Amino acid sequence: MLSIFRRLRPRQILTVTLQAQRRTAKSKEKRQKKQQEISRLKASIAKVEAANKLEDPLSMLMPFKKFERNGLDIKIECSKVSELDKETINWAFQLTKSNMQSLYEASDWGWSDREKKTEMTEDKAWYLIARDLDSKKPVACVHFRFDLECDDEVLYCYEIQIMPEARRKGLGKFLMQILELLAHKTDMKKVMLTIFKHNPVGRDFFVNKLKYNVDEISPQTPLFEEEYCYEILSKIMPEKKPSAVEKAT
Numbered sequence: 567m568l569s570i571f572r573r574l575r576p577r578q579i580l581t582v583t584l585q586a587q588r589r590t591a592k593s594k595e596k597r598q599k600k601q602q603e604i605s606r607l608k609a610s611i612a613k614v615e616a617a618n619k620l621e622d623p624l625s626m627l628m629p630f631k632k633f634e635r636n637g638l639d640i641k642i643e644c645s646k647v648s649e650l651d652k653e654t655i656n657w658a659f660q661l662t663k664s665n666m667q668s669l670y671e672a673s674d675w676g677w678s679d680r681e682k683k684t685e686m687t688e689d690k691a692w693y694l695i696a697r698d699l700d701s702k703k704p705v706a707c708v709h710f711r712f713d714l715e716c717d718d719e720v721l722y723c724y725e726i727q728i729m730p731e732a733r734r735k736g737l738g739k740f741l742m743q744i745l746e747l748l749a750h751k752t753d754m755k756k757v758m759l760t761i762f763k764h765n766p767v768g769r770d771f772f773v774n775k776l777k778y779n780v781d782e783i784s785p786q787t788p789l790f791e792e793e794y795c796y797e798i799l800s801k802i803m804p805e806k807k808p809s810a811v812e813k814a815t
């Protein structure tokens with residue numbers, strides 16, 4: 567077979583060679599970028615898996631197992647939904663229903679007992695349960711998950727539900743602080759949550775008191791269409807400083 571170079575002049579050969587080299591460099595760069603993306607995703611998956619394998623994430627935060635303020639004397643436990651007894655799961659569902667049903671019904675999502683129960687009992691669900699120290703009765707719950715969101719490792723807060731008599735005593739803020747510390751300890755990038763726009767108490771709590779921001783993946787309302795009923799809020803975790811050992815290696 568006649569080589570293409572035998573039909574070209576030296577100058578043309580140089581141009582063809584340079585073009586080929588540039589193409590090779592570009593595709594190498596593309597391959598490297600893809601490889602970096604794959605490595606980053608693998609690292610994110612590994613972090614989520616490691617967090618989900620923890621026995622009791624709250625054992626990393628021993629002082630946060632108790633809350634004694636404003637007349638509340640509370641013990642806080644952390645466990646996967648599979649480790650909760652039926653009575654506690656049912657209590658968490660009933661509290662969520664009584665706090666949230668009307669807000670769901672005022673949105674285009676509607677309320678379904680079955681869907682909410684399924685969501686609250688999926689394998690990935692973790693819970694913080696706050697109980698009165700004397701009576702052992704639960705007064706608050708948080709449903710959260712270590713998960714990937716748009717390829718980022720995040721701690722997603724699905725619910726924070728507090729019994730009416732235990733509100734405005736700092737417990738909600740304390741439970742969210744626990745989530746943020748857990749996210750930091752387990753190397754998650756951010757804490758995320760979804761909030762109805764027509765839940766002013768919840769929104770005020772997260773945005774004004776706890777300084778959560780509207781996340782970049784929160785849906786934007788198109789100019790001439792109906793408004794979305796919800797927003798996705800998040801707080802980015804500060805990057806962990808490398809330890810002295812990590813710095814030395």
Ligand SMILES: CC(C)(COP(=O)(O)OP(=O)(O)OC[C@H]1O[C@@H](n2cnc3c(N)ncnc32)[C@H](O)[C@@H]1OP(=O)(O)O)[C@@H](O)C(=O)NCCC(=O)NCCS
Nearest residue numbers: 665725726727728733734735736737738739767768771775
């Ligand atoms: C939202 C909720 C979790 C807040 O919990 P909480 O324990 O009452 O909150 P805290 O006592 O930690 O309050 C922290 C701050 O939030 C703000 N806040 C909380 N409840 C408020 C209310 N009813 N009105 C105005 N501000 C409020 C205040 O700034 C408060 O600080 P302050 O008491 O020093 O003024 C609780 O009201 C609740 O369970 N609501 C029903 C379920 C819900 O809407 N969950 C959120 C969506 S999943």
